[in-house]
Amino acid sequence: MSDIVLKTENLTKHYGGVHALQEANFELRKGEHVAIMGDNGAGKSTFVRQITGVEQRTDGKIWFDGKEVNFAGPIEAREAGIETVFQNLALADDLDVPSNLFLGREKVLFNLGPFSILDRKAMRKATEAALVRTAVKIPNLSSTIRHMSGGQRQCVAIARTATFASKLIIMDEPTAALGVQETAQVENIIRTLKENGEPLILVSHNMRQVFDLVDRIVVFRRGRIVANLRKQDTDGNDIVAYITGAKTGQAELQAA
Amino acid sequence: MSQTSHGIGGLSYDAKKRPWPAEFNVFLALVILVAAFELVGRVFLGDSFLFNTRENVSGLFNEQRLQIIILQVSIVGIIAIGVTQVIICGGIDLSSGSIVGATAMIAMSFAQVATVNGNPNPKAMFIDYGWTDLPVIVPLLVAIGCGLIAGLINGLLIAYTRIPPFIATLGMMVTARGIAKWWSKGQPISFPTDSFAAIGKGLMPVVIFISLAILFQLILTYTKYGKHCYAIGSNEDAARMSGIKIANHKVLVYAIAGILASIAAVVLSSKNLTAQAGMGVMYELDAIAMAVIGGVSLSGGRGSIIGTVIGSLIFGVIISGFTFLRLDAYYQEMVKGVIIVGAVVLDQWRQRRRAIGA
Ligand SMILES: Nc1ncnc2c1ncn2[C@@H]1O[C@H](COP(=O)(O)OP(=O)(O)O)[C@@H](O)[C@H]1O
Numbered sequence: 001m002s003d004i005v006l007k008t009e010n011l012t013k014h015y016g017g018v019h020a021l022q023e024a025n026f027e028l029r030k031g032e033h034v035a036i037m038g039d040n041g042a043g044k045s046t047f048v049r050q051i052t053g054v055e056q057r058t059d060g061k062i063w064f065d066g067k068e069v070n071f072a073g074p075i076e077a078r079e080a081g082i083e084t085v086f087q088n089l090a091l092a093d094d095l096d097v098p099s100n101l102f103l104g105r106e107k108v109l110f111n112l113g114p115f116s117i118l119d120r121k122a123m124r125k126a127t128e129a130a131l132v133r134t135a136v137k138i139p140n141l142s143s144t145i146r147h148m149s150g151g152q153r154q155c156v157a158i159a160r161t162a163t164f165a166s167k168l169i170i171m172d173e174p175t176a177a178l179g180v181q182e183t184a185q186v187e188n189i190i191r192t193l194k195e196n197g198e199p200l201i202l203v204s205h206n207m208r209q210v211f212d213l214v215d216r217i218v219v220f221r222r223g224r225i226v227a228n229l230r231k232q233d234t235d236g237n238d239i240v241a242y243i244t245g246a247k248t249g250q251a252e253l254q255a256a
Numbered sequence: 257m258s259q260t261s262h263g264i265g266g267l268s269y270d271a272k273k274r275p276w277p278a279e280f281n282v283f284l285a286l287v288i289l290v291a292a293f294e295l296v297g298r299v300f301l302g303d304s305f306l307f308n309t310r311e312n313v314s315g316l317f318n319e320q321r322l323q324i325i326i327l328q329v330s331i332v333g334i335i336a337i338g339v340t341q342v343i344i345c346g347g348i349d350l351s352s353g354s355i356v357g358a359t360a361m362i363a364m365s366f367a368q369v370a371t372v373n374g375n376p377n378p379k380a381m382f383i384d385y386g387w388t389d390l391p392v393i394v395p396l397l398v399a400i401g402c403g404l405i406a407g408l409i410n411g412l413l414i415a416y417t418r419i420p421p422f423i424a425t426l427g428m429m430v431t432a433r434g435i436a437k438w439w440s441k442g443q444p445i446s447f448p449t450d451s452f453a454a455i456g457k458g459l460m461p462v463v464i465f466i467s468l469a470i471l472f473q474l475i476l477t478y479t480k481y482g483k484h485c486y487a488i489g490s491n492e493d494a495a496r497m498s499g500i501k502i503a504n505h506k507v508l509v510y511a512i513a514g515i516l517a518s519i520a521a522v523v524l525s526s527k528n529l530t531a532q533a534g535m536g537v538m539y540e541l542d543a544i545a546m547a548v549i550g551g552v553s554l555s556g557g558r559g560s561i562i563g564t565v566i567g568s569l570i571f572g573v574i575i576s577g578f579t580f581l582r583l584d585a586y587y588q589e590m591v592k593g594v595i596i597v598g599a600v601v602l603d604q605w606r607q608r609r610r611a612i613g614a
Pocket residue numbers: 015018019020038039040041042043044045046047
């Protein structure tokens with residue numbers, strides 16, 4: 001039990017009559033990388049939003065880091081140690097890289113309430129460290145991110161999650177809008193996280209990427225978890241069968 | 257370190273691509289403008305715009321003209337410091353001119369002397385209560401209180417009712433002007449104490465303007481408040497997701513803008529030794545123009561106080577340049593309109609160019 005980072009029990013979310021998420025039972029262990037796959041509208045982002053406190057669930061329970069949790073908002077979840085790269089990046093274009101990394105949790109030299117003096121040097125240093133840890137290379141930290149490509153911005157958003165001591169990182173379709181090369185960059189960051197033993201939930205549509213990167217694949221279909229398979233026990237055709245509904249396997253769910 | 261050199265992120269360092277401060281461009285525009293007036297003056301009037309041409313006066317520059325330029329812009333400039341912060345946050349403040357009017361009236365009524373030339377001050381509003389010859393701190397605090405209340409109302413309306421800043425501050429613009437007229441039933445309020453009159457004497461408006469500009473330039477650059485201004489103006493949703501308390505911040509920004517308008521009111525009424533209900537009419541537009549000319553983007557997230565200060569100088573040089581070229585005051589008004597629209601067009605154009613991908 002102690003090596004379980006995240007666990008959900010019967011996690012359910014209804015939007016009025018839309019049953020976006022139904023009784024999801026999910027577990028993530030220390031150091032484990034798990035992919036969430038499924039068709040558009042299967043409920044993947046909804047699942048992420050319930051865990052990260054962006055929305056309030058209809059029913060079910062969530063345990064995180066050994067405790068049952070009820071996050072009132074995304075900030076509480078973040079303070080508890082869940083760092084999320086949301087599908088929409090949530091970066092400020094006119095700020096530079098360190099300012100984006102520390103947005104809303106700036107390091108300060110003197111505490112003067114809203115007029116607290118920023119510790120710019122410390123934030124710069126921590127930014128450099130985070131970029132090293134994620135192997136993101138951004139030579140000019142002091143330029144605004146407006147001029148960066150989609151991939152570079154995605155790297156900044158991911159480096160943000162690595163800036164703070166987190167216990168779980170969630171990425172919702174981090175490479176959906178990226179080109180081949182940029183996708184490779186993001187995948188390298190994810191490999192670095194794996195080497196560092198940081199647990200990850202990766203929402204992705206990319207079969208090759210999922211088989212390259214993660215330990216376990218969870219498939220969502222119409223708001224339900226329909227498969228939970230270790231990578232070595234399955235293959236692409238199998239997963240596609242679950243995604244499309246050609247195969248429905250409660251048996252495998254019990255086995256895993 | 258080897259990890260960084262094999263790192264990813266794919267940016268190759270290019271020293272030429274270092275960000276070029278937008279303020280340089282604005283400063284360049286100022287220099288070009290002064291040079292243009294200098295050239296036109298020399299060619300068509302045989303006179304210099306910038307340099308001293310009078311034999312009986314010493315000095316390289318035409319100090320008198322330079323003083324007039326900076327004195328002219330410093331009072332509206334104080335307002336523009338607040339307006340700049342509001343615009344960086346993605347808002348707009350149309351009420352500052354009216355706040356100047358209302359604050360000038362109310363504050364001046366607490367700054368009056370009891371006797372003028374041995375006779376009771378005919379204009380003293382509160383002479384029956386004995387509220388005359390009060391220490392200067394009283395009208396000052398009254399003024400700041402007025403600006404604070406007006407700014408808080410603006411901020412609370414915008415933050416909590418979610419009405420557009422344009423509408424909220426338009427309401428305040430009309431209301432505050434009404435208060436300015438109602439306060440003394442349209443009568444001017446005059447004869448301030450010497451200590452109140454000292455606030456706006458001589459070059460004091462310039463000193464106050466520059467001090468406040470430096471203070472807020474530092475605040476915007478080095479404090480959390482400043483960082484959050486840019487963040488909110490840049491991407492309000494991202495700022496909210498990052499845990500910034502948007503509503504609190506907006507209330508604070510509009511309150512600061514209100515206080516700065518009230519300081520401008522004190523300086524203006526002190527300088528003129530009188531307060532009138534029509535004081536500060538259209539100042540809000542002049543202040544917005546100074547900010548936009550100075551590179552503050554109306555869509556939020558970009559700009560600086562330094563930019564606005566240079567923008568205010570450009571504004572002053574244009575007005576003064578028209579006087580220098582002996583063009584009618586009517587032209588000045590028309591040109592002001594052109595400058596305001598032109599600055600916004602320029603801002604739009606800059607954004608489009610950025611979107612295409614510089
Ligand atoms: N705020 C919402 N209100 C109503 N329905 C929603 C809302 N968010 C998501 N849904 C619905 O919930 C279902 C799951 O959506 P989502 O979790 O975004 O899917 P995925 O991320 O797997 O593509 C979809 O049918 C979607 O239309």
